[in-house]
Amino acid sequence: xxxxxxxxxxAVARIPDGASILFGGFMAVGxxxxxxxxxxxxxxxxxxxxxxxxxxxxxxxxxxxxxKLVAKVITSHIGLNPDTQKQMIAGDIEVExxxxxxxxxxxxxxxxxxxxxxxxxxxxxxxxxxxxxxxxDGKTFLLETPIKADFALLAAKQADLYGNLTYALTxxxxxxxxxxxxxxxxxxxxxxxxxxxxxxxxxxxPSVLVDHIVTARPR
Amino acid sequence: MDEKTLIAKRVxxxxxxxxxxxxxxxxxTLVARYVPVGRHVFFxxxxxxxxxxxxxxxxxxxxxxxxxxxxxxxxxGAASFDSxxxxxxxxGGHLDVTVLGGxxxxxxxxxxxxxxxxxxxxxxxxxxxxxxxAKRVIVAMQHSAKGESKIVxxxxxxxxxVRRVDxxxxxxxxxxxxxxGLLLKETAPGVTVEQVIAxxxxxxxxxxxxxxxxxxG
Numbered sequence: 265x266x267x268x269x270x271x272x273x274x275a276v277a278r279i280p281d282g283a284s285i286l287f288g289g290f291m292a293v294g295x296x297x298x299x300x301x302x303x304x305x306x307x308x309x310x311x312x313x314x315x316x317x318x319x320x321x322x323x324x325x326x327x328x329x330x331x332k333l334v335a336k337v338i339t340s341h342i343g344l345n346p347d348t349q350k351q352m353i354a355g356d357i358e359v360e361x362x363x364x365x366x367x368x369x370x371x372x373x374x375x376x377x378x379x380x381x382x383x384x385x386x387x388x389x390x391x392x393x394x395x396x397x398x399x400x401d402g403k404t405f406l407l408e409t410p411i412k413a414d415f416a417l418l419a420a421k422q423a424d425l426y427g428n429l430t431y432a433l434t435x436x437x438x439x440x441x442x443x444x445x446x447x448x449x450x451x452x453x454x455x456x457x458x459x460x461x462x463x464x465x466x467x468x469x470p471s472v473l474v475d476h477i478v479t480a481r482p483r
Numbered sequence: 484m485d486e487k488t489l490i491a492k493r494v495x496x497x498x499x500x501x502x503x504x505x506x507x508x509x510x511x512t513l514v515a516r517y518v519p520v521g522r523h524v525f526f527x528x529x530x531x532x533x534x535x536x537x538x539x540x541x542x543x544x545x546x547x548x549x550x551x552x553x554x555x556x557x558x559x560g561a562a563s564f565d566s567x568x569x570x571x572x573x574x575g576g577h578l579d580v581t582v583l584g585g586x587x588x589x590x591x592x593x594x595x596x597x598x599x600x601x602x603x604x605x606x607x608x609x610x611x612x613x614x615x616x617a618k619r620v621i622v623a624m625q626h627s628a629k630g631e632s633k634i635v636x637x638x639x640x641x642x643x644x645v646r647r648v649d650x651x652x653x654x655x656x657x658x659x660x661x662x663x664g665l666l667l668k669e670t671a672p673g674v675t676v677e678q679v680i681a682x683x684x685x686x687x688x689x690x691x692x693x694x695x696x697x698x699x700g
Contacts, residue, residue, distance in 0.1 A: 290530040290566070291552030293545065316530075316566070317606070319552075343605025344551075352604070361604075364529065365570030365612035372567050385574060385615045388645035391607075421546070432546040433563045434531045440565050 268427045268477045275450050275478045276302040282335075284312040284413040286371065286442040291317055291344070292324025294435030296419040296452040298480055300325055303333065310335045314371070314413055316364065316438055317341040318348040329357070338411065340364035363391060366408050368441055374410035375444025381408050416446025419480065420469070423453035424460070427474030428467045436468065443469040450476045484698075486625060486654035489671060492517045492698045493652050494582055494623050498524050503533060505573065505613060507583040508551060511623050514582055519700030525560070527578065529609040531569050534561025550609070573609065574616035581617035583610060585624040585651075587638045590685045592647035592660025594622055595640035607643065614644035626653035632684035634658070634665070655679050657696055664688050669696040 276299060279285070289295025295315075303311075304327060311334050318339055319326035326345045328334050334351075336358040342348040351357035362370065369381040382405035386392055396407040418439045420429040429451055431439055443449055451474050484492075487510050495517035498504055505527045506512050515537070518524050527533040528549045535555045543554035557563075572578055587595040594614055597607040614620050624633055634651070651658040656679045657669035667687045670679055672695055680687055 290550070291548070293530070293548045293552055317608075339606065341606035341608040343608070349604060361606045363607050363611040364566070364609040365574050365616075368566040368570050383574070385612045385644075387615075388642065389611065390641045391611065433544070433557075434528065434548050435546040436563060436565050437531050437569075438566045441567050 265426055267425045268474065269425060269456060270476050270478060272298055272302050272478045275299065275476050276306050276308065278448065279303065279308050279415055281308055282310040283308070283415055284314065286413045286416040286438075286446050287313055287315040287325050288416070288418040288437065288439035288442055289315060289319070289324055290434065290437040292319040292326070294419050294431065294437050294439055295319070295324040296417045296480075297324065298482070299417045299450065299452050299478065300327055303328065304331050307333070309333045312336040312338070312413070314338040314411060316367065318345040320344050321347045332356070336360070338362060338367070340367050368438065370408050370411040371438070371445045372441050374412035375441065378410060380410055382406070383408055412445050412447070414447050416442040416449045418443060418449065418451040418469075420451045420453040422455045422457055422462055423451055423474070423477045424457045424462050424471070425477075426459050427451065427471035427477055428462050429453065429469035429474060430462060430466055431468055440469050443473045448476075449474050450478065452478050452480045454480045487513060489654055489696075489698065490623050490652050493657065493696050494621055495519065496697060496700050497619075497621055497650065498522060498580060500524070502579040503527055503572065503577065505529060505578055505581045505617070507581070507610070507613075509584050511582040511584055514623065522700075527569070527572065528555065529569050529573065531565060532557060532561060532563045533572070534558045570609070570612050573612050576616060576618060578613070578617045580619045580621060581613040582621045582623050583613060585622045585633060587640050588622055588624075588634050588648065588651055589638045590636055590664055592665070593638055593645060594620070594643045594648050595638040596643050598641055600641065610643050614648065615646055619650070620646070620648040622648050622651045624651070624653060626655040626682055632682055635684045636686070655682060658687070666690050667693065669694055671696050672698075
């Protein structure tokens with residue numbers, strides 16, 4: 265089996281302008297820091313980014329917004345990044361706000377081959393607008409559609425050379441869910457280990473989902 | 484005692500041994516400080532942990548944070564998980580209590596707490612899932628803001644959920660939304676029923692068992 269470790273430059277060179285990208289991370293914790301910086305260096309633009317939040321202006325994917333590389337964001341929270349709000353009001357960036365649990369399940373649905381999810385969250389609120397509702401056992405649910413993307417960029421604690429991944433504590437968040445929903449999955453790992461060093465029970469994302477790994481440690 | 488401490492202390496009495504509890508940002512976070520002695524409560528942070536506790540200086544870890552990205556610590560028995568499981572706990576009825584701040588609360592017990600159109604559009608984050616899915620929803624907020632009651636006949640701000648919240652604790656009163664309307668159950672120490680009514684923009688039903696707000700468990 266081939267070694268999936270590639271250089272940071274090569275990894276990002278695979279991303280075309282206008283790509284849709286799922287980013288792991290929650291307020292930049294568990295987000296792929298070096299991949300973000302390399303996207304900025306290579307000036308990939310017109311991106312659609314899907315992530316829990318847009319972090320802060322000079323943190324994590326918040327930097328992509330500040331650098332004006334983003335055309336659209338699908339996210340649950342932009343409150344701590346005034347740049348996202350400013351660009352949204354100016355009409356420079358399209359923002360789709362999704363309740364956090366719904367966002368997780370829409371991405372999961374996309375990754376596991378479901379046609380959508382039925383959730384009670386958002387029923388009777390502005391989130392319901394334009395969506396179908398379904399009654400089940402007398403209870404109303406919103407039909408929320410799956411989300412997939414061209415790329416998923418993840419941050420892992422450990423990766424082996426096949427691409428098996430582990431995550432640490434709250435840095436796990438959206439990463440393992442997004443690993444299923446990106447057509448190409450690139451993981452930035454703190455520790456890169458020989459195959460066999462991660463025990464089967466410890467693997468949180470199996471290698472078959474991961475296309476490329478890069479190191480999170482600058483050379 | 485300042486108003487926020489009073490609210491936090493009163494809310495803390497609603498938490499019981501073994502409860503799984505999610506505290507919203509701001510005022511609700513203070514509740515963790517006042518959990519009565521002898522009650523072991525699991526606090527969840529929706530970014531993926533239950534059993535969180537305050538940070539330990541010198542032991543901050545970049546991979547162990549709260550939903551705002553600030554360092555926390557974890558207690559024995561803590562568990563970490565991904566966002567789908569985290570919201571599975573919230574939406575699936577496994578979360579005993581959520582304590583959230585509020586912008587408006589109305590006579591039907593509907594909460595608005597996530598946006599002010601044209602002014603503040605932070606996104607709902609986890610609030611809609613929390614209010615929809617928690618077994619018990621407690622709103623912890625100041626009774627009024629800028630001289631206007633936050634308790635109103637009908638919310639004019641976009642709702643967080645159409646689920647009726649279970650309890651509202653303010654600096655003036657404890658109010659329970661019921662089928663027949665907002666039931667005034669407790670007044671803060673030194674506050675009269677008349678003062679609560681005068682500061683409330685909605686109809687209140689005064690409970691026959693009205694009492695002064697207890698602050699110690």
